[in-house]
Each structure stands twice: as structure tokens, then as C-alpha cells.
Amino acid sequence: MDKETQQLVEMGATLAQARAALHRYKDVMQAAERIFDGDFADVTDEDEDMRMAPDSPAALITPSRTPHASTPEDEDEDTDGDEDVDMEDNEDDVDDYVDYDSDYETKRKTGEVDPYAGIFFSKDRREEVIEVEEEAETAIVSGSNEPVNLMMQGEWMKGCPEGNEQSFLFALYDFLSTNSCPCPQSCGYKLDRKRSDFFPLVPEFSTYTEHLRYIVRPSCPNCGTEFCFACGETINFGHNNSRTSASADVSLFHCSNLQGVILGIGLAMLEMMFVEHRQQSADEQSQGAPKAKSSKKRKMDLHSSTTNGDDDEDDTYYMSLPAGKKARGGTGYAGDGREDTSGQLEAQAQQRAKDEKIGSLLSQIRVYLPSLHRDGGALTSDYMVHPTALAHLRRRFNYLCSTLLRNDSLSDMSDRSILYFELFEWLETISNHEALASMMAMPIMVAGSIKSVAPKKVGKGKSVIRERTIVYEGSAGPRELLEAIVIQAQAAIKGLEGVKPMEPEEEMTEDQKRMTTNKGKGKEKEPSPALSDENQKLLAFCQRILMTANAIDRSLRETKGDAFVGRLHMSLPKITSSSAFDHISIQAGATDEERRKSYIEWATQVRFEYCDLAVPAGEPTPDGDAVPHYKFFFNSEARMLTNSEMPKRSLAIAKELAVLTTNLPVAWDSSIFLRVDENRVDIIKALIIGPEGTPFLFDIFLGPGYNQSPPSVKYMTTNGGKYRFNPNLYADGKVCLSLLGTWSGPGWISGRSTLLQVLISIQSMILCDEPYLNEPGWANGGGTPQSKAYSSNVRRMVVRTAMLGNVKAPPEPFGDVIRTHYRLKAQAVSSQLDKWLTMDDGKPISSDAFNASGRSDAGSSSSAFKKDVEEMQNLLKQLQDNTFQV
Numbered sequence: 001m002d003k004e005t006q007q008l009v010e011m012g013a014t015l016a017q018a019r020a021a022l023h024r025y026k027d028v029m030q031a032a033e034r035i036f037d038g039d040f041a042d043v044t045d046e047d048e049d050m051r052m053a054p055d056s057p058a059a060l061i062t063p064s065r066t067p068h069a070s071t072p073e074d075e076d077e078d079t080d081g082d083e084d085v086d087m088e089d090n091e092d093d094v095d096d097y098v099d100y101d102s103d104y105e106t107k108r109k110t111g112e113v114d115p116y117a118g119i120f121f122s123k124d125r126r127e128e129v130i131e132v133e134e135e136a137e138t139a140i141v142s143g144s145n146e147p148v149n150l151m152m153q154g155e156w157m158k159g160c161p162e163g164n165e166q167s168f169l170f171a172l173y174d175f176l177s178t179n180s181c182p183c184p185q186s187c188g189y190k191l192d193r194k195r196s197d198f199f200p201l202v203p204e205f206s207t208y209t210e211h212l213r214y215i216v217r218p219s220c221p222n223c224g225t226e227f228c229f230a231c232g233e234t235i236n237f238g239h240n241n242s243r244t245s246a247s248a249d250v251s252l253f254h255c256s257n258l259q260g261v262i263l264g265i266g267l268a269m270l271e272m273m274f275v276e277h278r279q280q281s282a283d284e285q286s287q288g289a290p291k292a293k294s295s296k297k298r299k300m301d302l303h304s305s306t307t308n309g310d311d312d313e314d315d316t317y318y319m320s321l322p323a324g325k326k327a328r329g330g331t332g333y334a335g336d337g338r339e340d341t342s343g344q345l346e347a348q349a350q351q352r353a354k355d356e357k358i359g360s361l362l363s364q365i366r367v368y369l370p371s372l373h374r375d376g377g378a379l380t381s382d383y384m385v386h387p388t389a390l391a392h393l394r395r396r397f398n399y400l401c402s403t404l405l406r407n408d409s410l411s412d413m414s415d416r417s418i419l420y421f422e423l424f425e426w427l428e429t430i431s432n433h434e435a436l437a438s439m440m441a442m443p444i445m446v447a448g449s450i451k452s453v454a455p456k457k458v459g460k461g462k463s464v465i466r467e468r469t470i471v472y473e474g475s476a477g478p479r480e481l482l483e484a485i486v487i488q489a490q491a492a493i494k495g496l497e498g499v500k501p502m503e504p505e506e507e508m509t510e511d512q513k514r515m516t517t518n519k520g521k522g523k524e525k526e527p528s529p530a531l532s533d534e535n536q537k538l539l540a541f542c543q544r545i546l547m548t549a550n551a552i553d554r555s556l557r558e559t560k561g562d563a564f565v566g567r568l569h570m571s572l573p574k575i576t577s578s579s580a581f582d583h584i585s586i587q588a589g590a591t592d593e594e595r596r597k598s599y600i601e602w603a604t605q606v607r608f609e610y611c612d613l614a615v616p617a618g619e620p621t622p623d624g625d626a627v628p629h630y631k632f633f634f635n636s637e638a639r640m641l642t643n644s645e646m647p648k649r650s651l652a653i654a655k656e657l658a659v660l661t662t663n664l665p666v667a668w669d670s671s672i673f674l675r676v677d678e679n680r681v682d683i684i685k686a687l688i689i690g691p692e693g694t695p696f697l698f699d700i701f702l703g704p705g706y707n708q709s710p711p712s713v714k715y716m717t718t719n720g721g722k723y724r725f726n727p728n729l730y731a732d733g734k735v736c737l738s739l740l741g742t743w744s745g746p747g748w749i750s751g752r753s754t755l756l757q758v759l760i761s762i763q764s765m766i767l768c769d770e771p772y773l774n775e776p777g778w779a780n781g782g783g784t785p786q787s788k789a790y791s792s793n794v795r796r797m798v799v800r801t802a803m804l805g806n807v808k809a810p811p812e813p814f815g816d817v818i819r820t821h822y823r824l825k826a827q828a829v830s831s832q833l834d835k836w837l838t839m840d841d842g843k844p845i846s847s848d849a850f851n852a853s854g855r856s857d858a859g860s861s862s863s864a865f866k867k868d869v870e871e872m873q874n875l876l877k878q879l880q881d882n883t884f885q886v
Contacts, residue, residue, distance in 0.1 A: 004031075016043050032384065116441075116567055123443045123474035127161035133466045139196035142214045144207065151199040151268060154465075159395035161445050161472040168387040172260050173199075176230065183220040184227050184234045191218055191229065198230070198261045205266055205364050213249050216258065231255035252368070253379035259368060260386035266365040267396035273361060274400050277354045348415075355419040358400075362422045369426070370433045385435040393436065397426065398444045398478065405481035410488045410658035414541040424548040427478060431555040438560070440552060441568045443474035479552060483572040486549045488658035489542035490575075494610075495654030495681050496539050532647045538654060575608060575661060588824045588880070596668045599824045603666040603673075606820075610678040611813045613685065630683055631812055633714040633733070634701035638683050641704060652707035653681055656755050663756060665763070668825075669693075672759050675813050682706070686759060687814045690767030692832055693825050694802045695818055696725075697811045698735070698762070700755070710740045710748040711755055713762075716811065719801040725794055726771040737761055788841070795836050796845045799868045803829075807875050823879040830876050833869045840865055 005018045013021070013032070017040040021031035034040065132154035138147035157169045177195040182188075197215055202208050217235055219226045226235045228251075235254060252258055370385045372378045404423055407413050413420050430436045449471045476484075556565050586602045589595040615629040627639050657676070664672045670689050677683040682702040689695050697716040703709065714733045718724075721731050728736040728743070738745030739758050771794055772787035803822075810818045822829060844864060878884040 014043075035387075116564065119438045119441050120567060120571065121443065121474065123476065125443070125474040126448070127445065127472045129161045129470050129472065130467055131158050131470055137195065139200065141196055141200045141202065142211045144200075144202055149201045150195050151201055151265065155268070156199070156264065160391055161470075162391070165388070165391040169391055172257065172386070172388050176257065176261055181227075181229055181232045183223065183225060184232060185220065185223050185225050187220060187222040189220045189222045193229070199265065201265070201269070205269055205361055208265060208269075209252060209262070212252055212258070212262070216254075217251050228254045228258070230257040230261070250379060253381045256381050256384040256386035259370065259381040260388040260392070262368045263365070263389055263392045266368065267392050270358070270361050270365060271396050271399060274358055274403075277358065281351070351416070352418070355416050359419045359422040362426065366422075366426055366429060369429050370435060371429055373432060385433070390436055390439060393430065393439055394442065394444070401427070401478055402444050402446075402475070402481055405478070405485055408659060408663055410485075410492055410542070411538065411655050413485070414538050417541055420541075421544065424544065427482065428548060428551050428555065431552040432559070434559040437556055440479040440556060441477055441564070443477045445472040446475050447471070448473035479568060480572055482549055482552070484662045485545055487573060487575055487661045489545040491657035491661045492538060492542050492654040495657045496535055496650050532651070535647050535651050538651065573662070574605070575610070586820060586824065588826070595824060595827070599668055600666055602820060602824065603671050606673065606817060607664045607666055607671065608661050608674050609676070611675050612679075613675070613677040613683055613813070614679070630677070630680070632683055632685070632701070633699040633716065634683075634712055637701055637703060637712070638680060641682070644704070646704060649702070649704065649706050653702055656702070657681060659754065659756055665760065670763055670767070672763060673814065673817050685813070687817060688759065688763050688767060689821065690763070691769050692798075693821070693829050694798050695806050695814070695821065696767065696802060697814070702755070707753070708750045710753065711758065713740055713758065717802055717806070719797070719805065723797045723801055725797060726766055728766045735762065735766070737766070789843075792839065792841045792843065793846050795840070796865050796868070799833070799836070799865065799872055800845060803872050804868060804875070807872070819879055819884065822876055826876040826880040830873050833873055837866060837869050
């Protein structure tokens, strides 16, 4: 055996894997990295030095699209003559398996190599796996006087849907819990390994590492050789035999086996603590709510998003945890209540204590992450990364990572900065090592459904084994989730800048320059007002987010290359601009499902944008002064605040923008689009798509008292102040809503209510299917002749103004949005118009919706609605065929 091959074998590779890797990569370290990335997981050979026993569960795991987490029962099952089964027996099946981090299949089928095929895999991917739960064993270990639970094999492998990662996890668990460790000098001495050696779940991580230090460096009683209990190799630390950092002894960095088990146990402890704290918070919030029917204690699964099955056993094994679904922020009610805030400070202190505890544990575990930039120099395990390291991070750390990064509140994140800063340190450390960096781009696999499997027969005296079938689904990866936070941070920084004066487009004349110079002579330039402490805190947090994202991208370029980062950035969420977005390129799709998917993807991309809402400098203005005017109902109010500095208002706007950038509701039936002035973030236009796909325009101004008082909102889709579409939407543009103080009922709560609540309230309460019922006293009039007549008249006004008017002369800056909206929904809207035509009562449009038989528009007749419908359907066809002329 040559020297290079021997090195790889000593690192933990099989002889066959070592030879195959060296055949492709001449450099030993590059070959090792590819082996531990899983590229050669399916390579086997008769001469393997470390062959798995043919009757072991790992040998029976066949890589497939449905990997199976092995159970202890497999060890005792009779193979009925298949005792010689090993990995070679499955060679015919290898071609049917696409390794998640391999390009072999792409080469064979296309002749082209996609080096990132297994990294940037589709988030539509689904994997089904059977996982087990075993009754825990206990043992007394060093540093503990009481028996502690041991991590069983099922828990060790839970949450892993990848076949090759399962093999690595099992191999390490089996090696460190059942095998003997012989003296490396072959003197005949052997030290048996037990599950309690490496897999105790002690209360503190520091206790676990102290336990490992106690057992990991035994000395042979025959020859006196000191060796590593985890890998069996001679220990020779030389000049590195010193503390490295955070009280981590260098003996715990001796080999990749130690790294794999420390990360596995440490992240399991972290996960359990995180879930426990979340459950406590949920219980505290639900105090006073009606109790559930069953008082049975429930266990929370650490990777699930939804559940299937209705038996009690499922409930005690898993608890549903939403994966990425965000609750709406309210509909405008419950705003008038007097909240008891006496426990608020206590709750904040409790949350801070929990965050400090989790942050501290994160910091302790981070010491053992592979890092070539470690203080004092890299150690052995930093170079020899165990293949389970990536598996541990993807299934355990990713749970915490995705949960924290899905937080909708930038303000809450800033308040919990002690936890988030440590999270950012983890992400930067992971991206810095080539063996782990690909995880930043990999979609996170979360449990989409869980169902019971019939229990297996167990022998007498054996513990009960419970099995569940888990379907894992792809969701956004760490870097993609972070980008959503980056977008929020950028919006918050823009809001904290306050109201900025527009830069003059034309150069000043010499006389103007002299006047400016003389005016300022003898005076020092006034400094910008200092930010308040709260504003500065949020600004510093936002800047740290941007620094983390830049640091990760910089590391990925160094470790993975520009092509990798370029492909990663193509999949990240973005705040687009109307000028940069080619709305024609969005294809509607041939089926209803494809049309809905295209619509959601498009609407998500363009729901929030910055744009210039100021009147262009060349256009005439009422007074001709230098203060800009805006294409905006509240133009006068906005101009009065030019160059004003209001720290509290700026902070409130910053928090609002952070939420709005990524949380505006988007759906096939109804969506909200916002346009914010790029220089005046207090000037906002909203397009709310109501029921039946009808767009309505609103002007919104965040006035000088915001957020102590509600925003100013004006309804603009009124046909020049003629049409009243709803009891809550007046023809003069008034919006009746209790949150805005324009209607009785629950009102605005200073510091708590939000613009998003206002928008969703308008969307869900005002723009409803049967608007007649919104009028006080008419709530029980559903389906009455009066309600039907009211709805018929509204439909006639909708087609005339909200549809035809918006398509032929769309309001700025929503021209592309309105036309793309109707192009993608052309078939559905056209069918809807046919239905409306059959439902029409044949009356003319009445400008007063409360009296459908009252005064009608000039020229209206019973046939006018049919003509409007036909014209709209013709425009829809033109939009669909891309023949529409502006």
C-alpha cells in the first residue's frame, strides 16, 4: 500500500475509496475532502480494511430514493441464506441512485457535468424515510453521580433523509459503541467501547467534554503507549499539547471520529434545549386559554412541519412545527383592548436568559466546528473533517438556524442580538470551510408529513421499538433565509436615514454657489443629528447582518469559486425594480396549476419595490419652488416634512419597512403590492387585488405622528370621485376602518399596531365578496334581493373602472403590475366575466351603490355592462397574446 493510500485509510476511508479518489485527484487532501463529501460512498472492494459486517444494519442499507434508517432488530433478523450480502451485491442498484452531492448521474445521462447538481437541488424534492424511537438506556458516567440517558441509535440518526449520510452516521455510532479498541502497538491489549463512553446525554455540554477528556487518552497497561480511544491511533500531540480556545483541550481534536461524535451530541443537546425553550414560551403565551382535551404530555419532534395520522401515539411522538408558514398580522380588530403589561419586563428578562443560555451553548459547540482559521493554528480534525459533520449540521443545526432566520420581526431579532450574533458566527465559520460550505446553498429538508408504521415484532425481554414514516421536503437553505433578513435590514437602514432631500439634477450657477458660500460663511457645518440609542442599536444590528452576508459570500468565493456564488445568488430573493423586471417574460403556463405557480412566483418578486414617486423636474408644479412635489394625494403634507428629523418616527418606519419587504401577502385570489418612494420612505402607494382579481389603488402617508398615530390612507379607485364600491370605501376616497380612527371599534395601539395590519384589514374585511353586509345593521342581509342588487351594481362599476379603466390607463407606478396580473389570469378573469354577465340584473350603473335603482351614469343602459364585458375580454386576449398596445 503506497503512502498516499495509507494516509487516506488512516483518515477513515476504505481502501477502495482511497484508491478511487487518488485515481481521480492526485492531491491527498483534495481526495480526502471529496471522500468525506460523499463522492465515493458507493465504491467498495474485496480488499477493504474496514469492511462492515455483512449482517450489520449498515450493510443492508441500499441507497435508494427511499432510504431506511436501520433499527437494532435488523441485527438479529435471519437473512435466510443471504448471509454473504454486502455492498457489492447491490452494484446493479447503484445506477438507479443519484447521490445528492454527486455528478455521476448527470455525466451518464447528458454527457455534461453539472458540479452543483447535488447542491442546488430543487426545493420540490421529497424523500421518504422510516425512523425509529427506542426506549432510552441509562448509565452512570464520569462527572455524574446519577444515571443519565444514553443517545440511542434511532435518535442519533433521526432527521437524516440522505442514504449516504445514514451510512456514515450508523458506521460512526456502531464503531464507537460496540467495537473494541486494540493497542496500536499490537501488544494484544484491547479496551472495549460501550455506548456510555461516547453517547451519554449529560445535563451540560461542558460535563460531556470533561467526560471525554477523562476517557479519550487511555494508556496501554502492557506497553505504556498512550492512544486515542476514538480512533485507536497513537497520540502524539507534540508542541500542540496545550489549550486551544474556550477551555477545549487539544486531545479532543485528535481525530475526525471525535469531531463527529462531539458535534452530534452537542447539537442534539442544543436542539433539545431550543425546543424546550420554545415550548415553554408557547405554554406561557397560552396561559388562560382553554385546556386541551388530553392532558397527556406531548413530545416535540425536532424536524417536523406537519403531521398525518390521528392516533394518540402519533401525538406523543411528534408535535407539529410550522416550517416557514407565517401567520398574518391581524385584521384590525382587538386593537381597543387594554393590555396588562405588568409582566412584559419579566417576560423580556426570561427571554433574554433563555437566549443567553442557548447562545452560550452555541459558542461552546462552535469551538469544535472544523476551522482552518483557529487561533493558534488548525488542528488534526480541522483538516480531517468527518463525513458526519455535514450531516449533523444539516439535520440539527439547520432546525435552529431556519427557525431563527424565519423571524418576521427585525426589532425582535435586534432585541435578541446575543443569540443572533452567535448564529451569524456559526454561519460564517461554516462557510469558511470547503467541506461544509456547500450547506449554505443546500435546501433544508424538513418533515412534511408523519405517519405510523405497524410495529415490528420484538423478542422477549427487548425494548419496544416504535417506527414512523417521515416524508421530508425541501425548503429554503441557510443563505436564502439569510437573504430575506438582509432585505429587511436594508429596508430598515433606509428607514433610519429618515427623509432625505432630493439631490438637484442641474448644476448650480456661479451666483447660486456664491450665495450658498456667503450664507454659510462664519458658520460651521451643522452636524447630522445623532441617532437615539434605540435607533443606533437597530442600525448596528442591521449593519452586522449585512457584514455577515458579505463575509459568507466572500468565503464561498474563496472555497467554492465565483461560479458557485453566482449560481447561489440566482436563487436568492430580491427586491426588484419595475424597470429591471421583464413582465413579458413571465409565462402563464398551460394548466391551472402552472398558471397559479407562475402568478405566485411573479407576484412574490414584484410585491415590494422602491421607485421615484416625485413629479419630474421638467414638469410644471403649482408653486415652482425647489421642494419636490409628488404624484400623491398627500403631497402637501409630505412636502411640509421635507428635511425633518424625527428619530421615533424614523425608527417606526424602519421597523415597518423591514416587515413589509418580505411579508406582504401573495395569493392567486388576492395580493398586496407596495411602491415606496426611494427618497421619501414615508410616501407609499398600495395596490390591493381584491376578490375576483380586481385591483384597487390606495395612497398612504406615514405622517409626523407615526407610529403614535395611524397612517393616512386614501382610496383612489373611484372613477373621479363618482363610485362607491363598498360601505367602507367612500366616493371621496375615505376609508372607514377602526384601525385608522375613521370608524367605531377597536382602534390603533401606539407602538403595537402596524401598516401591515391596516393593509390586511382592507384586503380581508373591506374588499369582500358580499360588500352589502359591511353596512351596520345589514349584517344579516346576506342573499337578500337588496344584497344581490348591491353586488350586481358593484360588479358593473368594477368592470367599468377597476378593470377597463386600470388596463387602459393604469395608475402610476403599477402599469406593469396590473397588465401582468391580467395577462397571467386572463382565462380565469374571462370566465368570471361570463359568469357575472349571467348574474347581472340588467340595470344600469348607479353611482350610489346603496340605491342600485337610483341615479345612473349618463349614457348607461342595460346593454352597457355587456359591452364593457366584451371589451374587457378582448383586452384580456390581447394581453394574453402579447398584442396589447399601450
